[in-house]
Amino acid sequence: MNESVENLLLEHLKRFQAGQDRIERKLEELVNRIGHLALSVASLRRDYAHTE
Secondary structure: OOHHHHHHHHHHHHHHHHHHHHHHHHHHHHHHHHHHHHHHHHHHHHHHHHHO
């Protein structure tokens, strides 16, 4: 394969990997935030149950 084609493919793969890394970090952040929200909702339900 031509060296310039190989370099071009390598650059595309590097960009793809960088995009994948960003998506994975964002997904991890969202999962953590949803977990915190779930804990907050459970706490609110518990507090509400004790006020009845």
